[in-house]
Amino acid sequence: RLALKDKTVLITGGSGDIGKASAILFKRAHCNVIITGSNRDKLDKALDDMTHGDGGGSGKVWAFQCDIRDRKEVEEMVRKTVDECPPIDILINNAGYALNATAPFWEQDTADLESVMNVNLTGLMNVTHAVMRHHMMVRKPQPTGTIVNLSSITGHQAPLKEFFETSYHTSKAGVEGFTNVLRHETVGTNIRVLINRPGTVRTEFHTRRNLYDLDKTDGFLGGMCPLAAEDIAVSVFWQCLQPERISVITMETLPTAQRSLYAADKEY
Ligand code: 8X3
Secondary structure (H helix, E strand, O other): OHHHOOOEEEEEOOOOHHHHHHHHHHHHOOOEEEEEEOOHHHHHHHHHHHHHOOOOOOOOEEEEEOOOOOHHHHHHHHHHHHHHOOOOOEEEEOOOOOOOOOOOHHHOOHHHHHHHHHHHHHHHHHHHHHHHHHOHHHOOOOOEEEEEEEOOHHHOOOOOHHHOOHHHHHHHHHHHHHHHHHHHHOOOOEEEEEEEEEOOEOOHHHHHHOOOOHHHHHHHHOOOOOEOHHHHHHHHHHHHHOOOOOOOOEEEEOOOOEOOOOOEOOOO
16 A cells, blocks of 8 residues: 555545545555546535545645536646646546437437437547646656556447447447556656446436436336445556556446346346
């Protein structure tokens, strides 16, 4: 645990379930932790949980409100981190959401499709761009850092047809593509670019995905023994904990009862 002591970590979606669990874990490991999120109240609550809850750890914490879809807001937020925080060592691109539409692609509202793409893919690229430019690429004696991009098992397996999650799947497949390209473009640097690919995790992601229809959410999660947010936090942490010479380039973690995106030990 002490291997990450004094490292500085930026976590997007830091007030969501997986983001907050990760923030608490890195804080406990004596890292400095910066969280970003679009909702001020949720951010304040997460900051409170990190500082007064069971966070522990000797590092500092910051929370910056930022809509990652907006390039200017991202640039401003990252400039603030340059002024107020130590150089960022680890970027965890966690922010993202899904919309389980009730109709196929061609019947969906294009505004909904665009919004998911803009958070999950364009937003992730906006943050990565600014953090690389202002932190990781300017590190001396050579560019250094770890970037963990949260994908999903849907990043490489198309969802079942009744889920109608064109935009979510496409955005996560895009995250996989972006990660693979960036890993090659950073040749000659000390930058690791990694994927963390969760299966089903019991988080607000699912209630939001189902437009807060709790029966529908329970119908999906029930019987599968979904992972907890902390399980994914631990797997992200473990990827970062590896010595610099090791890149665990893909970490895919599913509930045992979820055999793949297409089959679980239950009826969907
Ligand atoms: C979501 C994965 O299995 O919950 O990223 O649909 S699953």
